[in-house]
Amino acid sequence: MKAVEGSDGTADEVALETIHHELTSFARRARASAGRMHPELSLVSYTLLGHLEESGGCRATDLAVHYALDKSTVSRQVTALERAGLVERRADPDDNRGQLLHLTPAGTAALARVTERRREAFRARLADWSADDLARFAEYLVRYNAAAAARDGRTD
Amino acid sequence: MKAVEGSDGTADEVALETIHHELTSFARRARASAGRMHPELSLVSYTLLGHLEESGGCRATDLAVHYALDKSTVSRQVTALERAGLVERRADPDDNRGQLLHLTPAGTAALARVTERRREAFRARLADWSADDLARFAEYLVRYNAAAAARDGRTD
DNA sequence: ACTACTCGTTGCATAGTACAAGCGGCCGTC
DNA sequence: GACGGCCGCTTGTACTATGCAACGAGTAGT
Known part of the structure; x- marks a missing residue:
């Protein structure tokens, strides 16, 4: 890595x-390897499916806002996921403009498969870490992401 | 975040x-916001310029290998960077097939600008961290990336 | 109703990428 | 010193992801 001789050069x-x-x-690296490492599901598709699972179903607009993607992008992604049989659209009883998106059983299964593969990769990389280090690293990442999300005006 | 009750549910x-x-x-998030946050330089361009600065000049093939990109991709990126006046090609005295790529002064300046903007964003997100936490977070990231790079067969 | 807003789709443009073909230079072997 | 093979790079082609703009359909406030 590049060790910068900053203006003050403090440890911070x-x-x-x-x-x-x-x-x-x-x-x-994540961007470059996402396609090759996880051919079944792109990073964005994976994230969208994950959100559908966590939320128990939401509208396309919600996904677009949450992930700062254009609604057209989400529309196309969802179309692809629907063609693949991973999500299904249901009428929103309260608003006929929109649709409520839900995981299909196949979608749940695909998400679980990819999650397991990804988790295995992480497990391998972190195999020799101590429990304390793992816990602290996780805590730091949560903290960092929360700050980044707050500045980006998002909520995840 | 999703707190998973894993199969065994250990802290690890x-x-x-x-x-x-x-x-x-x-x-x-990085992928989605890279374009909007840093319109001057894409993430890949930024990384390539950074590598040229660190290495003090190298060949296109070196960049391709180092970042696991196709040589054609690097060729086009370098062409764009050259058109933008950020890099220049010099003849390799030892091998007329290739070119040695160097940052131009404008390239150095653009890299510094974007680096400064990025660093500011990081600084803001990490503003309230203690020195110990910053140091440990940095150490964890280095350690994680080293493991990931080793598994990807790369060297950065 | 009329207007304004919202949700989603579609047409277009662009960036980034890979793969394959090709050009020209380098370096062995014979 | 000619030749075959390798290497570095460029170019042609195709595909994916993405954004913006325009639009159609539905909702809501007045």
Whole structure:
């Protein structure tokens, strides 16, 4: 990694720069390898399915807002997921404009499969970490993401 | 975040699942916001410029191998960066097949600008962290990325 | 009703990427 | 020193993901 000789060069500055560099590196790698590593489900599709599972069903607009995606993008993704038999659309009894999206059993199964594969990859990478380190790393990530989400005006 | 009651529900399993979830969330957000947050330089362009700065100049093939990109992708990215005046090609005195890529002063400046903007965003998100937490978070990220890179067969 | 807003789809444009073909230079072997 | 094979790079083609704009259909306030 690049150790920056910041204007003041405090330990905080070095840590900050390292975090910046490593997260950038991670983001690039995740993007590059997502397709090859998880051919069954793209990162976005995976996330959308995950949200449907967590939320127990929601509208396409909700997904678009939540993930800062254009509604057309979500529309197309959902269309693909529906063609693949992973989600189904149900009429919204309160609003005929929209549809409520739900996972199908096949969608639930596909999500579980990919989650398990992803989790295995993480498990392998973190195999030799101590319990304390794992717990602290998890806590830091939650904290970081919460701050990032707050600044992005989102809620996840 | 989703707190999973894993099959055995040990603290390690919970931490692992949290790490999985949070890193996935981060990757998705980074991808979605990269274009809007940093219109001057895409994530890949940014990374390529960064590598040129760190390495002090290298060949296109080196970039392709290092970042697991197709050589054609790198070729086009480099062409765009050259058109933008951010990199220049120099003849390799040892091999007329290839070119050595170098940052131009404008490239160095653009990289510094985007780095500064990115760093500011990170700084804001991490503003209220203690020095110990920053240092540990940085250490964890380095450690995680090293493991991920090793499994991906790369070197950064 | 009329207007304004919302939800979703579709047409277009763009960026990023991979794969394959090809061009030209380099380096062995014979 | 010619040749075959490898290497670095570019170009053609196709595909995916994405955004913006326009639109159709439905809802809600007045």
